[in-house]
Amino acid sequence: MLLSWFLLVAIMLTAYVVLDGFDLGVGVLHLFVARNEEERRVLIRTIGPVWDGNEVWLLAAGGTLYFAFPLLYASGFSGFYLPLMIVLWLLILRGIGVELRMHLESPVWRGLFNGCFGIGSLLLAIFYGAAFGNVIRGVPLQKDGYFFLPLWTDWNVGEHPGVLDWYTVLAALVALVALTLHGANYAAMKTTGELNRRSHRAAEALWPVLAVLTVVSLAATLYVRPALLQNYRQMPVLYAIPLLVAIALFEIWSMGRKRNEGGAFAASCAYLVFMLVGAAAAVYPNLLLSTSDPSLNITVYNAHSGEHALTFGLIWWSIGMAIAVGYFVFVYRMFRGRIASGENGHSY
Numbered sequence: 001m002l003l004s005w006f007l008l009v010a011i012m013l014t015a016y017v018v019l020d021g022f023d024l025g026v027g028v029l030h031l032f033v034a035r036n037e038e039e040r041r042v043l044i045r046t047i048g049p050v051w052d053g054n055e056v057w058l059l060a061a062g063g064t065l066y067f068a069f070p071l072l073y074a075s076g077f078s079g080f081y082l083p084l085m086i087v088l089w090l091l092i093l094r095g096i097g098v099e100l101r102m103h104l105e106s107p108v109w110r111g112l113f114n115g116c117f118g119i120g121s122l123l124l125a126i127f128y129g130a131a132f133g134n135v136i137r138g139v140p141l142q143k144d145g146y147f148f149l150p151l152w153t154d155w156n157v158g159e160h161p162g163v164l165d166w167y168t169v170l171a172a173l174v175a176l177v178a179l180t181l182h183g184a185n186y187a188a189m190k191t192t193g194e195l196n197r198r199s200h201r202a203a204e205a206l207w208p209v210l211a212v213l214t215v216v217s218l219a220a221t222l223y224v225r226p227a228l229l230q231n232y233r234q235m236p237v238l239y240a241i242p243l244l245v246a247i248a249l250f251e252i253w254s255m256g257r258k259r260n261e262g263g264a265f266a267a268s269c270a271y272l273v274f275m276l277v278g279a280a281a282a283v284y285p286n287l288l289l290s291t292s293d294p295s296l297n298i299t300v301y302n303a304h305s306g307e308h309a310l311t312f313g314l315i316w317w318s319i320g321m322a323i324a325v326g327y328f329v330f331v332y333r334m335f336r337g338r339i340a341s342g343e344n345g346h347s348y
Helices: 002-029 037-047 056-068 070-079 081-100 107-137 166-190 193-224 226-234 236-257 261-283 307-334
Strands: 286-288
Touching (some): 002 056, 002 166, 002 261, 002 307, 037 107, 037 193, 056 070, 056 307, 070 081, 070 286, 107 166, 107 261, 166 193, 166 236, 166 261, 193 226, 226 236, 226 261
16 A cells, blocks of 8 residues: 555656656747747747646645655655745746736736746756755654755765755756756657757757766766665666666657657657656655664655555545546647647637
């Protein structure tokens, strides 16, 4: 039962990264790839019908954590209070940028909303990557299960780190490049003409950077947390996951070179999925690692709700997710296809 809930949370977070990831990537790209207002509008329209629905997976994952592993929810939201408030404001600014940019004809206001959307997307990718790095690196958990993290200390990894150090900054760079590449592949798949060609060029330029960062981040992770290989040693079949990451990374390049835009986007989805699967397989059964004493780790065994709640909660979770998946299938089928400049559509 506990493994099931761990997997459900991991699945929802992975769905959020894959789906909202290309939204964030398009937001970053729209600062650099689009050359005029019409091109910016086309880029935003590629995600307009789905971006807010994609964020449902983040809310669902947070609600599931609160229900299934309340100690982790309480500890994480307490210790990461400042970063979470920043993330909340960035989500708000990003939503404002998308929804209000067409309501005022003033170029000054439209430029402001474009900046909110683009810069908010860029900073969200960075903060999500840094948060992921904090989970892998660990935090200074106390005996009561709580902790406090300053924004930074001396930038070194140790028993009392900050939210930002050299490792979490590296994780932030990996997330920024990976999600921007993911967004470039999505934009190439959804656009035509010069915007399509620029999206291709952006993906081609980002791919070698991501390949290098992937290798460096793997080496850095094993340096910071060598114990993460324990599950891999006990179950050698897990070593297939890094191989699948490498294959997905190669396919992003190969499909992009062939101008197979759907294949390149599918490969970037697979890259994100296998990176997160590999991390989940390494940390289980831990949910939050301690930087000082492994006995203080928050795990599925000491953070879960009661058995009765978990059993009946699984029934209601299944019903809710079935409805959500049906909605997503309907929306993505309805808005499939490319978007060209000058087409009538949603006012984004």
